[in-house]
Amino acid sequence: MAYLVLVGNVLLWEADMNELSVVSGKLQLLSIIGDPITQVSAPLMINAALQCEKVEDVLMVPLHVNPAGLQKALDGLRSVQNFRGAIITMPHKQQSLSLIDSASETAKAVGGCNVIRRNSKGLLYGDMLDGNGFALSLLERGINIEGSRVYLAGTGGAGSAIAHAMAGRNPAELIIYNRTQEKSVALVNNLASLFPGVSIKVGYHIPEEVDIAINATSLGMGENTDLPFSLEKLGPNTLVCDIVIFPEKTRLLCLAEQKKLPIHTGRAMLAAQIKLMLDFMLHPG
Numbered sequence: 534m535a536y537l538v539l540v541g542n543v544l545l546w547e548a549d550m551n552e553l554s555v556v557s558g559k560l561q562l563l564s565i566i567g568d569p570i571t572q573v574s575a576p577l578m579i580n581a582a583l584q585c586e587k588v589e590d591v592l593m594v595p596l597h598v599n600p601a602g603l604q605k606a607l608d609g610l611r612s613v614q615n616f617r618g619a620i621i622t623m624p625h626k627q628q629s630l631s632l633i634d635s636a637s638e639t640a641k642a643v644g645g646c647n648v649i650r651r652n653s654k655g656l657l658y659g660d661m662l663d664g665n666g667f668a669l670s671l672l673e674r675g676i677n678i679e680g681s682r683v684y685l686a687g688t689g690g691a692g693s694a695i696a697h698a699m700a701g702r703n704p705a706e707l708i709i710y711n712r713t714q715e716k717s718v719a720l721v722n723n724l725a726s727l728f729p730g731v732s733i734k735v736g737y738h739i740p741e742e743v744d745i746a747i748n749a750t751s752l753g754m755g756e757n758t759d760l761p762f763s764l765e766k767l768g769p770n771t772l773v774c775d776i777v778i779f780p781e782k783t784r785l786l787c788l789a790e791q792k793k794l795p796i797h798t799g800r801a802m803l804a805a806q807i808k809l810m811l812d813f814m815l816h817p818g
Contacts, residue, residue: 556592557590559590560590560591560592560615561590561591561592561615561616561617561815562591562592562593562594562613562615562616562617563579563591563592563593563594563617563618563619563620563814564593564594564595564596564610564616564619564620565593565594565595565596565619565620565621565622566596566598566603566606566619566620566621566622566625566629567595567596567597567598567621567622567623567624567625568597568598568599568600568623568624568625569597569755570595570596570597571597572754572755572778572779573595573622573778573779574778574779574800574803575593575595575620575622575778575803576593576594576595578803578804578807579593579620579807579810579811580592580593582807582808582811583811588815591617591815593620596619598625600624600625600628603625603628603629603632604632607629607632607633607649607657610651610657611651611655611656611657612655613651614655616651617650617651617814617815618648618649618650618651618813618814618815619648619649619814620647620648620810621646621647621648621649621659622647623689623690623691623751623754624689624751626645626646626647626661626663626689626690626691627644627645627689627690629645629646629649629659630644630645630646630659633646633649633657633658633659634656634657634658635656635657635658635659636658636659636660637658637659637660637661639660639661639664639694639697640659640660640661642697642727643661643664643690643693643694643697644690644693645661645689645690645691645693645694646659646660646661646690647660647661647662647663647690647691647694648660648661648662648810648813648814650813650814650817652817658817660813661690661694662694662806662809662810662813663690663691663694663695663698663776663802663806664694664695664696664697664698664699665698665806665809666802666803666805666806666809667694667695667698667747667774667776667802667805668695668698668699668702669805669806669809670797670801670802670804670805670806671745671774671797673801673805674797674801676745676772676797678699678702678703678704678745679702679703679704680703680704680705681704681705681744681745682704682705682706682708682742682743682744682745683699683704683706683707683708683743683744683745683746683747684708684710684736684740684743684745684746684747684762685699685707685708685709685710685747685749686710686711686738686746686747686748686749686750686761686762687710687711687747687748687749687750687761688709688711688716688717688719688720688749689749689750689751691749691776692711692720692749692750693720695747695749695776696709696720696724696749697724697727700724700727700728700731700733701728703730703731704731705732706731706732706733706734706743707724707731707732707733707734708733708734708735708736708740708743709721709724709733709734709735709736710735710736710737710738710740710762712738714735717735717736718735721733721734721735738761738762738763739762739763739765739766740762740763740766740767741766741767742766742767742768742771743767743768743771744770744771744772745771745772745774746762746764746767746771746772746773746774747774747775747776748761748762748774748775748776748777748783748785749776751777752777752785753775753777753780753783753784753785754777754779754783755779755780758784759784760784760785760788761785762785764785764788764789764792764794767792767794769793769794770794770795771794771795772794772795772796772797773785773786773789773794773795773796773797774796774797774798775796775797775798775799776799776802777799778798778799778800778803781798781799781800782796782798786798
């Protein structure tokens with residue numbers, strides 16, 4: 534069966550998925566680690582990009598690892614000499630930072646990582662690309678962050694990374710909401726110390742008159758239909774964004790479309806990160 538894979542506006546790959554000629558003794562292994570894992574589309578997109586770029590003997594596979602087993606899984610991967618790196622997805626982004634050997638300054642500042650790589654000594658190094666990937670996906674659509682009023686729901690690994698990326702691009706205002714207010718306050722205080730020239734404040738579940746509204750929580754993933762925030766008081770031109778990849782159009786985005794609001798999907802963020810992730814895992818330094 535032939536597959537066509539679209540990343541952004543580029544058709545990456547047409548191939549027979551039954552012809553796995555890349556699987557040989559020379560194979561270099563990439564993975565994506567999460568819980569659950571059945572919803573992820575990164576393996577298909579990464580493998581498509583590898584085929585498009587004619588990168589031989591590299592394959593990405595999903596690994597279903599629950600939080601209790603994460604340390605053992607990472608310890609095992611340290612010993613797998615043909616393991617090159619992995620995408621770290623929910624709910625492991627924050628926990629993984631304490632289980633690897635070293636990390637970038639961005640990952641340390643955010644408090645989590647979403648990609649790791651193994652060096653020749655079996656040491657694991659992590660980075661956080663969610664923020665830059667999300668910002669890049671907006672810029673690729675011609676959406677300016679500078680001077681915009683940005684509302685962000687979620688203070689976990691991805692949310693914190695996106696908050697740092699937004700604050701670093703000089704928005705007019707950054708409003709952060711979390712159901713546990715203490716987490717919102719902690720992130721706002723941290724960002725205020727790093728970006729003193731940016732207006733950053735704690736928000737609530739009903740954003741008003743913002744230019745960009747972002748869901749950086751897991752609400753809406755799979756069969757979860759809970760809303761991360763209300764659309765009630767958004768302006769007619771507010772861009773509603775969701776980082777959830779499956780389903781591509783969450784209930785939040787479907788409701789936004791019903792209100793004639795522009796939307797931005799989680800797959801757009803992932804597509805923008807593909808090159809960043811591959812460069813990190815396969816081309817260290």
